[in-house]
Amino acid sequence: MSRHRVSNIEGASFNPLIRKLENFVVLSETDRDVLHRIAASARDVAARTNLAREGDAISDIVLITEGIGCRFKQRTNGARQITAYLVPGDTCDLEITLLNRLDHTIATLSACKVARISSTALQEIIANHPAVARAMRISALIDESTLREWLVNIGCRSALERIAHLFCELLTRLRAVGLATEDSCDLPMTQHELADTTGMTTVHVNRSLQELRRRGLIELRGKNLKILDWARLKSLAEFRPGYLRVGEHSGI
Secondary structure, eight states: OOOOOOTTOOGGGOOHHHHHHTTTSOOOHHHHHHHHHHHHTOEEEOTTOEEEOTTOBOOEEEEEEESOEEEEEEOTTSOEEEEEEEOTTOBSOTTGGGSSBOSSEEEESSOEEEEEEEHHHHHHHHHHOHHHHHHHHHHHHHHHHHHHHHHHHHHHSOHHHHHHHHHHHHHHHHHHTTOSOSSEEEOOOOHHHHHHHHTOOHHHHHHHHHHHHHTTSEEEETTEEEESOHHHHHHHHTOOGGGGTOHHHHTO
16 A cells, blocks of 8 residues: 655655644754654554554554554454544654553554654653643643544444545545645545445445445545545534644644
């Protein structure tokens, strides 16, 4: 699977973590330098690789700099519920090292670049860079808001609305870090993974995708999603990007 590529990367200095945090605060050059150093340690990880498993001892924080990852819970019978997508610039639970064991699994969905930040290094950054600390706290609160929206998605929306809302959210988040065009983005998830995300069967996901195509709302070519009518898809999903705190910045 090809990695996410961006047409508007500003040379080698592009950093999705910086791009994300600057949605929330103004960063100094010193702030940016320390964030560049964090991202520079990223290493290639193959698609569908577990980065940390439920029950593992926790020693560091995961940062996605390329590709898409996820968090999920899995039952003993193999049934899985994906509880979050991790896009470039996302870190996994800044406070997680306060716990002894991980209560969920973190994995890649596409080929990724992943950096690991020790809890000591993270605490030093938070102590010495208040703007970064504030932005990371805001980001953590947005993660909680997003999880609440996903609960609404599974509990209150129809199958078609669930998929529509998920696509609206994903495009908005990727645009906010410069990793999508105005109407399209990479979509590395399989229909099975979309089913694990939306609490549906793969058959139901397939039917929903076909209906969205039939209505002229989306186009799927390979692993690329193109939204053909943003206004109608947004209306169908009742998508309001305020919970992401990026809609006003991304132009959506």
